[in-house]
Amino acid sequence: MNTSTTRPDTDVIVVGAGPVGLALALDLARRGVAVRILERDGRGFEGSRAKGIQPRTLEVLDDLGLAAAALAAGGAYPPMGLHFGPCAATWRMHATAPDTAGTPYADVLLLPQYATVDLLRTAVEHLGVRVEFGVRVDGVTQEDDTCAVRLDDGRLLTGRYVVGADGGSSAVRKVAGIAFEGTTDETDRMVLVDAAVDGLSRDRWHIWPRARGRSVAACPLPGGDRFQIMIKVRPGEALAAADLTDTALAALFRRRVGRSLTLRDISWSSVFRPNVRLAARYRDRRLLLCGDAAHVHTPAGAQGLNTGVQDAHNLGWKLQQVLAGAADALLDSYEDERRPVAAQVLGRSTELYEGLRRPRPGRLTRGQDEHQLGISYFGGPLAPADAPRTATLRCGDRAPDAPLPHPTPTAHRLFDLYRGPQFTALAFGPRAAAALDRLPWPDAGAPLHRHTVLTDTTARTPGEAALLTAYGISEDTVLLVRPDGHIGAVAPVDGTGDVRLPAPFGPPDTGGYGVHRTPDGRR
Numbered sequence: 317m318n319t320s321t322t323r324p325d326t327d328v329i330v331v332g333a334g335p336v337g338l339a340l341a342l343d344l345a346r347r348g349v350a351v352r353i354l355e356r357d358g359r360g361f362e363g364s365r366a367k368g369i370q371p372r373t374l375e376v377l378d379d380l381g382l383a384a385a386a387l388a389a390g391g392a393y394p395p396m397g398l399h400f401g402p403c404a405a406t407w408r409m410h411a412t413a414p415d416t417a418g419t420p421y422a423d424v425l426l427l428p429q430y431a432t433v434d435l436l437r438t439a440v441e442h443l444g445v446r447v448e449f450g451v452r453v454d455g456v457t458q459e460d461d462t463c464a465v466r467l468d469d470g471r472l473l474t475g476r477y478v479v480g481a482d483g484g485s486s487a488v489r490k491v492a493g494i495a496f497e498g499t500t501d502e503t504d505r506m507v508l509v510d511a512a513v514d515g516l517s518r519d520r521w522h523i524w525p526r527a528r529g530r531s532v533a534a535c536p537l538p539g540g541d542r543f544q545i546m547i548k549v550r551p552g553e554a555l556a557a558a559d560l561t562d563t564a565l566a567a568l569f570r571r572r573v574g575r576s577l578t579l580r581d582i583s584w585s586s587v588f589r590p591n592v593r594l595a596a597r598y599r600d601r602r603l604l605l606c607g608d609a610a611h612v613h614t615p616a617g618a619q620g621l622n623t624g625v626q627d628a629h630n631l632g633w634k635l636q637q638v639l640a641g642a643a644d645a646l647l648d649s650y651e652d653e654r655r656p657v658a659a660q661v662l663g664r665s666t667e668l669y670e671g672l673r674r675p676r677p678g679r680l681t682r683g684q685d686e687h688q689l690g691i692s693y694f695g696g697p698l699a700p701a702d703a704p705r706t707a708t709l710r711c712g713d714r715a716p717d718a719p720l721p722h723p724t725p726t727a728h729r730l731f732d733l734y735r736g737p738q739f740t741a742l743a744f745g746p747r748a749a750a751a752l753d754r755l756p757w758p759d760a761g762a763p764l765h766r767h768t769v770l771t772d773t774t775a776r777t778p779g780e781a782a783l784l785t786a787y788g789i790s791e792d793t794v795l796l797v798r799p800d801g802h803i804g805a806v807a808p809v810d811g812t813g814d815v816r817l818p819a820p821f822g823p824p825d826t827g828g829y830g831v832h833r834t835p836d837g838r839r
Contacts, residue, residue: 322474324462326350327639329475331465331488333447334361335429336607336624337481338436342380343632345443347737347762349639352473353440354465356482358450360437363584364428364510364537364544366621368393371413372688372714373622374421376629377435379735379801383421385435390427391538397520406520410686417689418716418786420731424687428510428537428544429621430584453487456603463602477635479604481628484591486609492600498593498612498662505549506588509565512541514578524573532572545569545579549587560585590614592662598651606631611658619661622688627654633737633762633799640761641831653693653712689714693802698820704806706795707788711805711818715797718786720769721779733767737799743768744784745792747809752794755815761831762799796821 328344330337333355344351369377369386377383398405413422437447452468456478465473480488489496516522518536525531526548533546547568549555559568562582569579591612598605607624631650638646692713695701699712709715717731727733734740739762743752749768757764773789775781787795794815796805807815821830 322462324474324476326352326473326475327477328352328635329354329463329465329473329478331453331478331480332482332486332607332609333433333437333449334481334483334607335366335432335436335621336628337479338433338440338447339376339380339625340479340481340606340628340632341445342436342440342443343628343737344635345440345445346380347632347636349636351445352448352475353445354448354451354453354467354473356450356452360430360447360449361433362430363508363586364430364542365508365586366429366432367426367535367537367544368410368622369425369427369432370619370622370686370688371417371419371421371424372691373625374425375419375717375731375801376625378421378731379629380439381735382435382439386425386427386432389431389435389539390425393424393426394518394520394536397522399522399524409521413687413689417687418718419689420717420729426535426538428542431539432621453482453491456488456491458600458602476639477602477604479606479631479635480609481606481624483608484593484612486605488603489595489605489609492603492605494600494605495596496593497596498591500589500591500593502589503551504590505555507545507547507549507555507560507565507568508584508586508588509545509547509569509579509582510537510542510584511545511565511579511582513543513545513569514580515576516543518543526572530572532569542583547572555587560587594655594658594662598655599647604631604647604650610655611662613662619686619688623658623661626657626688626691629800630654636737637761637831641758642761649697653696653698657691698798698804699802700818700820703818704808705788706793706806707790708786709788709795709803709806711803713803715795715801715803716786718783719779721777721783722769730769733765733769734797734801736765738762739764739799739804740797741766742795742797743793744770744787744789744795745773745809746771747813748792748794748815751792751809751813751815755794755817758831 327350330341330353333353341351341353374383377386393410395406396409410424413419453465454468455466457464462474463478480486521535523533531548534543536543566579593612595605595610598610606627613620634646634650638644693699694710694712703711717729719729741764743749752766775784792809794807798804804821805817809815
């Protein structure tokens with residue numbers, strides 16, 4: 317079947333309805349992009365597995381309008397408690413982001429994966445997109461302008477692009493023939509269990525170090541009596557299906573930690589093996605990979621889900637722009653920007669996981685690197701190293717939050733201006749404000765919201781001084797903030813009183829990726 321001669325069923329087909337696929341579907345839907353989301357399982361994920369939401373991911377959820385709901389559903393990480401017989405050593409695991417980070421979310425949020433999935437799925441459904449459960453992908457073919465996804469029930473679904481957010485065993489990645497390089501340690505196993513535990517306090521994350529690979533941990537989950545239990549399996553120890561029944565798991569837990577504690581009411585369990593893998597590339601023409609389909613990590617440091625959701629945040633606006641007429645090469649920048657981040661995170665999470673082999677406070681403490689607030693795309697295809705910069709910010713850097721010196725009823729902070737699917741242009745100074753009004757922007761694709769945040773670059777109040785310092789502004793300047801919250805351009809006012817956006821955000825005839833349509837409306 318030649319699908320290029322027929323109108324596709326949708327713009328984007330997202331395969332996988334975990335946190336990453338749902339975050340991408342939500343971002344696309346709010347942009348008005350037609351999207352279908354397919355999930356091979358018959359219902360939503362019910363386990364607590366990836367439970368740490370880093371400050372940068374909370375900022376992404378803020379942009380999607382879900383940060384308040386996430387904070388209400390989650391809770392603070394409890395202190396760690398390392399049990400040595402009758403004694404226990406306690407300490408705080410996660411560092412708090414400093415004030416200089418410019419974030420309203422300074423701490424890691426404890427939010428079970430099932431709660432994250434529920435928040436995202438509810439938001440997606442509110443925009444009229446329903447997850448299609450129990451649907452498996454049997455194959456994908458590509459034409460010049462479309463893709464065709466063959467489903468296990470015989471249906472054929474067509475779209476302009478297909479995104480595989482379907483986990484480490486991604487069907488989309490396999491169809492694309494993309495290598496998934498790395499290792500899986502079959503000798504290192506851990507049983508994860510969501511259950512209640514009678515006799516165990518909920519004021520700490522309990523760890524019982526045991527010799528010969530028999531350690532156990534129990535982290536209290538917010539919103540009830542559940543714990544996430546982690547039981548290490550000794551190397552070489554057989555693990556049959558009979559060992560994963562509720563009765564067998566309760567007996568194993570009691571043998572490891574003592575008869576005074578009773579594990580009951582198991583709601584979910586899984587066997588984990590540490591995978592460390594990275595896709596050789598993130599794109600094959602109209603097929604793209606996102607989240608665990610592109611990279612899998614150890615659980616240490618709470619990095620996997622967070623990296624995947626930020627993949628989706630980077631990809632969503634680029635798909636919208638290309639569908640609206642921008643150069644297709646813009647999608648190549650997704651891999652260029654996100655794959656190096658995943659490679660760095662893989663190294664860090666592997667290093668942290670090694671510290672779990674011999675639990676002690678120093679090896680179990682997490683710092684600011686895990687917050688992911690320092691991720692920058694500087695030097696990439698959308699952020700040339702020779703582009704103009706301010707005293708504190710370069711193109712590609714994350715745009716920090718700060719209080720607005722002159723708030724309005726609807727905006728008290730910079731993040732209030734950035735929230736949403738648009739590009740945001742900020743003017744600092746009177747000439748920049750005048751130039752901002754004249755800045756050209758295409759009608760198609762993501763809109764541009766323009767804001768004059770300061771009419772003078774000389775501070776008159778402490779609030780103005782703080783903002784100018786945070787953003788490193790000393791002259792009339794327009795800043796372009798991308799829809800994913802990174803600096804797109806630093807544009808000083810030129811001698812004519814205008815500002816010009818650099819090539820990455822200009823029209824295609826200037827070497828950029830701006831939206832451009834032919835007279836008949838096609839790309």
